[in-house]
Amino acid sequence: MRNRTAVRAVCLTLAAVSLAACSVSRSRNPGSAPKDDEPAASATPSEDGAGDPYYPTDGNGGYDVTAYHVQISYDPSSKNLTGDTLVTAKASEELAEFDLDLQGLEVASVTVGGTNAKFTRSGEHELVITPSAPVAAGASFETRVKYSGVPETTEEGTLGENGWQLSSSGGAFAAGEPHSATAWYPANDTPKDKATFTLDARVPDGWSVISNGVESAPTPGGDGWTTYHWKEPNRIATYLTTVGIDKWTFERSTLPSGTPVVSAYAPGAEDKQSVEARLPEILEFLASKFGPYPQSAAGGIYINENIGFSLETQTRPIYAAWAEESVVVHENAHQWYGDSVSVDQWKDICLNECFASYAPWLWDEAKNGVNLDDQYRREVARGTDKLWSGKLYDMGPGNEFTAVYEKGPLALHALRRLIGEDAFNRVLKEWPAKHKDGNASWPEFEQFTQDIAGKDLTGFFKAWFHDDTRPADEYLYPGPLHK
Template sequence: MLTDRVRILVLCGLTCTLVACTGGEPAPPGRQATAPTATDPAPGAAGAGDPYYPADGNGGYDALGYEVTVRYEPGTNRLHGDTVLNARATKDLSRFNLDLRGFEVESVRVNDRPAEFRREGEFELVISPQRALAEAETFRVRVRYGGTPQSAGEGQLGANGWQRTGSGGALVLGQPHSAAYWYPVNETPRDKATFRLEATVPQGWTAVSIGREAGSETADGWTTTTWAESTPVASYLTTLAIGRFTLDRRTLADGTPVLDAYAAGAEPQRELGRRTGEIIEFLAGRFGPYPQRAAGGIYLDEPIGFSLETQGRPVYAEWADLETVVHELAHQWYGNSVSVRSWSDICLNECLASYAQWLWLEAKEGANLDARFRRIVEQTRNDGEFWSPKLHEMGAGNEFDGVYDKGPLAIHALRRQIGEESFARVLREWAAEHRDGNASWPEFERFVAGISGQDLDEFFANWFRGTGIPRPEHLLPGTLSG
């Protein structure tokens, strides 16, 4: 994510068979498949375990894939949804939760059988299947729902969730929350899953999302477009943008499809969109092969407070510039492919994506990064507000303080501390080792120490958990002291 405020700182089928739902061998001909038995069922947790957001996400199952079908009428701001979740139980389950903000839930089915459900708290949808689910059993949940999507209040970096656009369309975007504003979901980055969307809007409007465009047809005054993301995605990195878009299509050199969507008024951003391939090629030279199956961007003519790295196809605010595009595309490695385990680990996303902007300036414009670093240090040496935010263990609600300005300084200092060879290895090998998974900041510290062969405990404590300017020996390591 890159903000305006800190711009530089900036599958089970409908019939449950033994093979589909348990992963075993098919039942012999003429024999009925038997569902596994839960011997000690208990409710799944109503939270995924992130200490900063304890109610986010849910426990007891692993989401495997979402199949989301929505029909939206911009004139009335009404949405009807039909979402299928394919999941695997991680314990014997008597009931489990999904996250859904607003809407009237019309029905819930588990393995094609009606299930009991109720709403609890702000966004919990509690589901009790007819039969308890056994540990390791794969199962299918179908939720039908509808109503007026909830508008979110101001989040840390701007309005999160469902938003109406100036053109009369709609947009759902946000971090750490957004998915539950339009489909039932296990809303935690810890539970990544594949994603498929079939979105229907009135003819003349276009629904754009992440992943590959898998087809579009118009009939009876409505246009339905299908998007498919087969790479596991954290739910906040999904999106739906409905507008009167102009679409540009092409491919990268390796055949990866690129789709750029320009809202009315955002056509001047086409020059930025055309540089996507160049930027991805540059970043791949530093971070390794591009980890997504699609590329492009959604360019808005909206004064939202941030751009966001939605998977493969970031969403850009009206103020987005070239460095913003570099930043959001860097997230396709750091944040999207390698996702945080908890929100306290956000420096893995934002500090590294912000430093990608520095790498771009160094390579493309000949910027002297040591001189840039020393200049910023001198300008802020007595600025307690600049140095006080922690980059790890910062506390709930403070995750994005400091990561866009102090963050890239810290990463440059780390580069000079461990040297060019080790730093280049870190950028590539970390992304490769944790591809399509999750990781934590402490794991990153141990990884860097292992590659560099250095004891970096004090360095990391000063830069990433300190609340003041680092001690002199850590502030200016290597060539920075010259």
């Protein structure tokens, strides 16, 4: 994600999340599902929260989602959404009760394994589901949720609204980090639980739909509505899913590899076609640095809105009206660092943003002849206490999307000069290959880098990534950077 005012890519800054949120009260407010018998007392409910200390009520324990099939109808005139989502999962424990995350929308019914289940709402986003019989540990099961209403924004950070947002043309789109998905479909809202994603979105004729992954031909309904079909076969974190409903102008092509490219431009954003025209070149360059392109499709979603961020929605980033070439480089670097390899916890966010923020440096070096050592020295020389006080690892809730965009690329350039070109290039390519389609943590990255470099980097990593002060000169000016 990139902020429009940053010198380098500065992502959405989020409000601090109180750890007290972990103690959400679960008052049982019966839903409209039939009253089945209570489950056996020996079965235990899943955990409320996936274990991330920064967002303790996000996600849920007890199961692993393998696939989402989201079906929605959206009427731009009334702004009403009706949804029918099928969540396929595998239980990791016996489930007498489990949660999904859903923001605001009214739930009409829930079934588990085709049988009606009881449900309640708890806290800001918990949908608490009690199946008619406990789900056995190790069993695969399907949960179907039908719901409707006017979707809400999930929160407002310092750069503006997140979640479901309305466009000036009358359409709508979903974007935000770490929350956006649960504004329009029920999900296990944690990057630790990635799953495949299928979307069937029905809209009135004259409107069209863009989303993640590979498209299939739209289906006219004969009733003044058309259904658009998108499928992401690679596993995807929920905040990286999106839907855009507008009167899009589409461009379609393929990469030399055969990967389909679909880009969409909202009314008023057609001038961004010249920016997107360099996407094949950008992806070829990034692949030369990070390894083969890891996604099923490519493209971009260009909205005509001056929101405060662009976002790396998987396969097809969303770009604000101000986005230019460097932003396209940044968001597509995320297709390796952040999308294919996702964080284990939000304190690991440097694995996403530090690398995506260094990618425009690499692009400028290769394409524009920029001397990165000189650029590094200039930025270090004008660095303030604010720059150095930002931690790059375990920075605390609410601080994830701050230092990683300016201090992050400095730290990576210093690492590059410390371990040398060969080792650094191996790190850039071998890390996303090792963890493709998975999750990883910053401590794992430190050990991985030390193994490749063949040296103890504990002092360097502590000074740059763990500490909140200016690094000592031995770490600030290693190798060729030495003053």
